[in-house]
Amino acid sequence: MKLPFVTQEKLEEIIQEYPTPFHLYDEKAIREKARALNNAFSWNAGFKEFFAVKATPTPAILKILQEENCGVDCASEIELLMSHKLGFKGEDIMFSSNNTPAQEFQYAREIGATINLDAYEHVAFLKDVTSVPETISCRYNPGGVFSLGTDIMDNPEESKFGMTKAQLIQAFKDLKVLGVKKFGIHSFLASNTVTNDYYPALAKELFELAVEVVAETGVTLDFINLSGGIGVNYLPDQVANDIMTIGEGVRQAYESILTPNGLGNVKLYTELGRFMLAPHGHLITRVLHKKKTYRDYVGVDASAVNLLRPAMYGSYHHITVSGKETLPETHVYDVVGSLCENNDKFAKQRPLPEVEVGDLLVIHDTGAHGFSMGYQYNAKLRSAEILLQEDGSTRLIRRAEKPEDYFATLYGFDF
Numbered sequence: 316m317k318l319p320f321v322t323q324e325k326l327e328e329i330i331q332e333y334p335t336p337f338h339l340y341d342e343k344a345i346r347e348k349a350r351a352l353n354n355a356f357s358w359n360a361g362f363k364e365f366f367a368v369k370a371t372p373t374p375a376i377l378k379i380l381q382e383e384n385c386g387v388d389c390a391s392e393i394e395l396l397m398s399h400k401l402g403f404k405g406e407d408i409m410f411s412s413n414n415t416p417a418q419e420f421q422y423a424r425e426i427g428a429t430i431n432l433d434a435y436e437h438v439a440f441l442k443d444v445t446s447v448p449e450t451i452s453c454r455y456n457p458g459g460v461f462s463l464g465t466d467i468m469d470n471p472e473e474s475k476f477g478m479t480k481a482q483l484i485q486a487f488k489d490l491k492v493l494g495v496k497k498f499g500i501h502s503f504l505a506s507n508t509v510t511n512d513y514y515p516a517l518a519k520e521l522f523e524l525a526v527e528v529v530a531e532t533g534v535t536l537d538f539i540n541l542s543g544g545i546g547v548n549y550l551p552d553q554v555a556n557d558i559m560t561i562g563e564g565v566r567q568a569y570e571s572i573l574t575p576n577g578l579g580n581v582k583l584y585t586e587l588g589r590f591m592l593a594p595h596g597h598l599i600t601r602v603l604h605k606k607k608t609y610r611d612y613v614g615v616d617a618s619a620v621n622l623l624r625p626a627m628y629g630s631y632h633h634i635t636v637s638g639k640e641t642l643p644e645t646h647v648y649d650v651v652g653s654l655c656e657n658n659d660k661f662a663k664q665r666p667l668p669e670v671e672v673g674d675l676l677v678i679h680d681t682g683a684h685g686f687s688m689g690y691q692y693n694a695k696l697r698s699a700e701i702l703l704q705e706d707g708s709t710r711l712i713r714r715a716e717k718p719e720d721y722f723a724t725l726y727g728f729d730f
């Protein structure tokens with residue numbers, strides 16, 4: 316059973332101060348997750364997690380991760396700017412961008428971020444628009460399909476990211492001539508994997524590639540970046556990934572492939588977003604209306620602007636009716652927002668206990684790719700974000716937008 320990290324009693328207390336809807340984050344669990352990850356990879360001396368900022372671009376959250384020895388992974392100038400302002404040092408910022416504008420490479424160089432080149436063509440571009448750093452990484456795309464056992468996990472062939480093996484080898488040779496001293500290899504082959512086998516399989520593939528690339532180019536390999544892709548158990552019957560098992564699987568691949576080939580000092584990096592944060596955020600929303608036509612509808616005060624994943628990908632997000640955790644699921648509802656779009660549904664035909672107007676619903680696993688994918692369609696404003704702190708108190712870490720925010724960029728009208 317998937318239970319919220321907050322009780323009905325606590326929620327009733329929080330909403331005295333902050334109106335729904337809002338995103339709520341669990342500080343204690345976020346810290347524990349970061350520690351578990353660092354512990355699982357503690358066998359690798361240079362291990363570092365660079366949290367994918369796009370998942371939860373909220374300064375208070377990034378600061379917590381910084382305190383837990385994580386860096387950040389950025390893909391745009393504003394993510395870089397925010398990370399820099401938050402005091403992340405150059406070496407703690409990975410810039411894994413693609414289709415990158417010149418000024419973003421320039422800014423990444425200015426703040427000393429580690430550049431992860433997405434394209435072979437970006438080698439010449441980087442040299443033209445700024446200077447070539449001493450340490451650089453290249454992103455690999457093996458093409459074909461990526462499968463684990465009989466399951467096809469994802470389709471690198473169709474992915475716009477990364478370079479072919481031949482391009483990666485040529486990029487390393489070119490970059491060496493341009494003065495690069497230390498190299499990294501990065502790859503992201505499958506998203507939201509709910510299996511302990513993804514990272515070990517990816518690691519094996521990248522470690523074998525690394526041995527081949529080093530033999531062919533003679534470069535000094537500094538790090539291998541396993542990137543994101545460890546998923547979460549959105550469905551109640553899914554089993555959560557076990558990071559200790561994953562770390563151990565990667566260690567075995569490391570010791571059987573890298574160490575015997577003289578690469579036993581290579582640092583491992585990760586760029587996890589979803590795994591770090593998704594389970595530790597809830598979207599809290601209140602039931603405004605019930606409606607009965609061909610289906611039974613529950614209308615809430617959040618909408619797809621607060622959480623796009625169900626509308627965009629048909630994603631499942633578990634829903635708990637706060638205070639009715641143990642009641643039987645006797646009713647079937649579509650749980651909907653108020654956008655003028657029929658895909659604005661948090662759940663379709665979902666069994667739930669009987670819902671009443673005024674109930675608080677907890678939408679689970681919204682801590683990553685939740686608030687950050689929000690938008691303002693139908694002139695809906697972005698919600699607040701609230702941190703449930705370790706001592707049980709709450710802190711507003713982002714206020715809800717006001718009408719003035721919506722109108723702020725307009726010229727010639729005074730609202």
Ligand SMILES: *Cc1c(COP(=O)(O)O)cnc(C)c1O
Nearest residue numbers: 367411542543544586587588589
């Ligand atoms: C999105 C992204 C991540 C994080 O992915 P998750 O699925 O949230 O773990 C990491 N690295 C890169 C380059 C990304 O684009």
